[in-house]
Amino acid sequence: MPDAQTLQPQAVSAPGKVFVAGGYLVLDRKYTALVFGLDARIYVEIEPIQTRSGVTLSEIIVRSPQFLDAAWEYGYRLTEGDGGIAVTQLRVSHASSLNKNPFIETALTFALTYISTLQPTRIAPSNISILADQAYYSNPGKPLTSSSRFLNFDVTLPDAHKTGLGSSAALVTAFTAVVLSYYLPKKAFSLDTDAGKRVLHNLAQASHCAAQGKVGSGFDIASAVYGSCLYRRFSPALLSSLPTPGSPLFAKTLKSLVEDEGGMWDVEIAKAKVKMPRGLRLVMCDVDCGSQTPGMVKKVLKWREENREAADAIWDKLQKGNEAFAAELTRLATEEGENVGKEKYAKLKDTIVSNRALIREMSKASGVPVEPPQQTALLDACSAVEGVVGGVVPGAGGYDAIVLLLEDKEETIQALRKVVEGWKADSEGEVTIGKVGILGVREDMVGVRREDVEIYKERTTS
Ligand SMILES: Nc1ncnc2c1ncn2[C@@H]1O[C@H](COP(=O)(O)OP(=O)(O)OP(=O)(O)O)[C@@H](O)[C@H]1O
Ligand SMILES: C[C@@](O)(CCOP(=O)(O)O)CC(=O)O
Structure with missing residues (x-):
């Protein structure tokens, strides 16, 4: 040496x-x-x-x-x-x-x-x-x-x-x-x-x-x-x-x-199976929630163990949905110029919506707040912003973050900023989510x- x-x-x-x-x-x-x-x-x-x-x-x-x-x-x-x-x-x-x-x-x-x-x-x-x-x-x-x-x-x-x-x-x-x-x-x-x-x-x-x-x-x-x-x-x-x-x-x-x-x-x-189409980007939001939900992974896995058939049905559908999502991102990234206009992201939008429905099914059946109602409301509000394709709770989910896929345009970010920065959640359930902030990051x-x-x-x- x-x-x-x-x-x-x-x-x-x-x-x-x-x-x-x-x-x-x-x-x-x-x-x-x-x-x-x-x-x-x-x-x-x-x-x-x-x-x-x-x-x-x-x-x-x-x-x-x-x-x-x-x-x-x-x-x-x-x-x-x-x-x-x-x-x-x-x-x-x-x-x-x-x-x-x-x-x-x-x-x-x-x-x-x-x-x-x-x-x-x-x-x-x-x-x-x-x-x-x-x-x-x-x-x-x-x-x-x-x-x-x-x-x-x-x-x-x-x-x-x-x-x-x-x-x-x-x-x-x-x-x-x-x-x-x-x-x-x-x-x-x-x-x-x-x-x-x-x-x-x-x-x-x-x-x-x-x-x-x-x-x-x-x-x-x-x-x-x-x-x-x-x-x-x-x-x-x-x-x-x-x-x-x-x-x-x-x-x-x-x-x-x-x-x-x-x-x-x-x-x-x-x-090679993950690409970001030109013109789109990710935005992450940090959600103040004062509440962590410990043991989510253990609880979901225990529920899956005890309800194998029901769980596997959701898991299999979600896997297909996730693959379809990755494939559509990659297709859009490699087949430039096709499907221009408003319809360009229609398939991505639909895939995100159906994958989220499966995640909520997982939440409901397991009793674990993977996409809890507070996050559903926030994600729906963000997804309604012009230029936002959709969003999900990242990782294990819970109350503390969301990630959004949107058009990489200043006006889209500005419109999103208005929605998240003024976000007031209805106090529903035991957890009230507080301030939502946009993090200064994007995919790389x-x-x-x-x-x-x-x-x-x-x-x-x-
Ligand atoms: N800048 C840093 N300098 C030194 N140690 C750090 C630094 N950042 C993180 N660490 C170490 O990593 C630990 C945090 O790791 P942890 O896995 O809890 O968080 P994370 O990886 O950011 O979380 P998540 O998995 O939720 O994204 C800290 O307690 C510290 O030991
Ligand atoms: C729930 C799990 O699949 C993802 C957890 O992701 P995160 O720590 O919430 O970013 C656990 C894991 O993959 O180790």
Whole structure:
């Protein structure tokens, strides 16, 4: 491995996501999800720690300067019994309490362990910094420096109000990518190759699941790596053979899993099946609702288990509807010039309306507010705006967001803004939804990408 003097600063970014179709269905490999990457990205930069000559540290310092108390210092060492690299958080001062960031700690443990299996020489210390685009959080903020486009949110991370764009998946993906790119020579890992992207995808899925303490469908990591795509999940059993970090054979098993020695990764990522027609765009709205509905996934899955026949009927119809929706988007994007005029989006509109009806059926039958009446009213009002094709509740649904497909015209956005910003929901049921805001994001097809370190520096200062 090159020594600290020759390690070059690197920067990588990864996009956030909006899950447009296939929520719950995608947990079962029989079904797929339609996920769009967004132009809100998380950037991670790595550079050598400047130490006085003769001083050798085994320390990696991670900072997220947009937040208060957001610095984490880690010591690391190779463990016995092929347990990989153990990462230990160091206390900044005796008085300070340990403020954990499980996503960073786990991504670092997994990435350094993988690196140690390829190059058993000492890992040099480094400084890592994280910057997130504004749309990930709805807190107000001031520019980090007088001319920076990144905001100082002036709150701790637990106090930040997330808008649900998948910050942890974008972070784990960009973080893992930059650490691998920095410590490994190009011939062992490159983000520019398909093999490199596969390694990144597999490693980021494994560490994101470990940090979350659960195995979701993994759509958020897939879109952070590959951008917008039609996604079929990996079999969750794949990850069950992985020992916990530090325990015997963790390193060897991780390497074999990440490099897919057994040909076990059955994930399917179809980028060509998702396109955005020219002239259309996505808009996301954040809904203030003061109420989270925990356990929605568990409840829907339990209902499905107990009502298999009824559930499968909805699941199958919805899968067909979702496929029809993706196919129509792709057709419009590739067959320019046909069906001009008002009728151009008629099929898309109808598909969205019938898919929403199936989602409401799912909500009603399972008793889980996937598209609750408050969101039905909001979606209907937005869909009636001239130029709006339709909209859905993204991901698991609930009260806190909607996503709309509309004509990419200033007058359409303005008309939509009038409806959402003046939105007053009838207090129906137990949950009253409050202010609705349009997020400054749109779809982006590009996944993880290398950033020029100079540009990264400019972005933090200009
Ligand atoms: N800018 C950041 N700097 C450091 N850590 C961050 C940052 N953003 C997110 N994280 C880490 O990710 C965690 C949030 O992850 P979580 O999965 O709860 O949210 P999310 O991925 O944004 O949500 P969703 O899945 O609803 O889109 C934070 O608690 C923190 O550990
Ligand atoms: C319900 C589910 O299908 C989607 C959840 O999406 P989100 O976290 O609401 O963006 C769960 C999953 O795919 O892991």
